[in-house]
Amino acid sequence: MRLAKFFLFSVLMTGGLALAQSQVTIAALMKTTANPYWGAMEQGIRAGAQAGNVNLIVQSVASESDVEPQLNACLNLLQRNPQALVVAAINSVNLLPCLRQANQRNIPVVDLDANLDPAVLQRENIRIAFSISSDxxxxxxxxxxxxxxxxxxxxxxxxxxxxxxxxxxxxxxxxxxxxxxxxxxxxxxxxxxxxxxxxxxxxxxxxxxxxxxxxxxxxxxxxxxxxxxxxxxxxxxxxxxxxxxxxxxxxxxxxxxxxxxxxxxxxxxxQFPFLVGQRAIENVLRVIRGQPVESRILVPTLVVDKATLEANRDPLLQYLR
The missing domain is CATH 3.40.50.2300 (Response regulator)
Structure with missing residues (x-):
């Protein structure tokens, strides 16, 4: 009986250690979460991370004009050795030095809300795993x-x-x-x-x-x-x-x-930013596991007016934050 209990304890401990060792660390860099749009997207990122047992590191900047502070925050996140980097760049060029370093270290990069210009990325020879946004x-x-x-x-x-x-x-x-x-x-x-x-x-x-x-x-x-x-x-x-x-x-x-x-x-x-953030984490986990992911992922949009809200029939309304 004691031997059986010891064996069960060993299995549980080994499994627990394996689970801890397999937990993925993902870094997310936002614009200012003082803007409700980015605040809702961060909520979606956190929800996706919780569902996927992700060790999540999130940073943001004070305003949407803080291009240099956002680059510094991005470089700091790389020092935390994440297995993926999810970014909502202020513009198409301010994070290029950070993204280049991520490529050199084989850290997958996700473009949140399609803020990175594909032409600029191609010119700079920078790869991203996928871009996710509404159209x-x-x-x-x-x-x-x-x-x-x-x-x-x-x-x-x-x-x-x-x-x-x-x-x-x-x-x-x-x-x-x-x-x-x-x-x-x-x-x-x-x-x-x-x-x-x-x-x-x-x-x-x-x-x-x-x-x-x-x-x-x-x-x-x-x-x-x-x-x-x-x-x-x-x-x-x-x-x-x-x-x-x-x-x-x-x-x-x-x-x-x-x-x-x-x-x-x-x-x-x-634009359902909560859904964008949630699906960004779901899909970057697939990338980390070596599973195929579309290079361009689109989240649906919906024109919302007073009549739409009062009718409350569209299932997408559940993602409003």
Missing amino acids: NRRAGASAAEYIVAKLGQNFRGKVLVIEGLAGNVTGAARRDGFIERLKQIAPNAQVVATLPGDWDRLKAANITNDVLQRHPDLAAIYCANDTMALGAVEALFAANRGGRVLVVGTDGNSDAIRSIRDGRLSASVA
């Missing part, structure tokens, strides 16, 4: 379709586009997708300005106010993220134009959802 160009197109559906197929009004940070491939894809689709389905609509809001709420509010001075008959605004959309909404209400100008954001973050419920923001193209 940003399609997200912009969906916003154009929503605006035209609300304002009519013969829509001839004036439209303002507030972009993200200049040089950011994500914001550029959303902007281009919106403008191209708007031209297709409402060729007489007028895009009166397309200006970089740097993902910033106050800057977007100032842009909106300035454009309203020149175009008081503005009909719609498309913003490449929700933070800027909320700034645009604030400027409209301050100018007594709230509710009379259609404003569509992108991301579907928690602040935007509250604003939509309150009848202030018209809609947001939800």
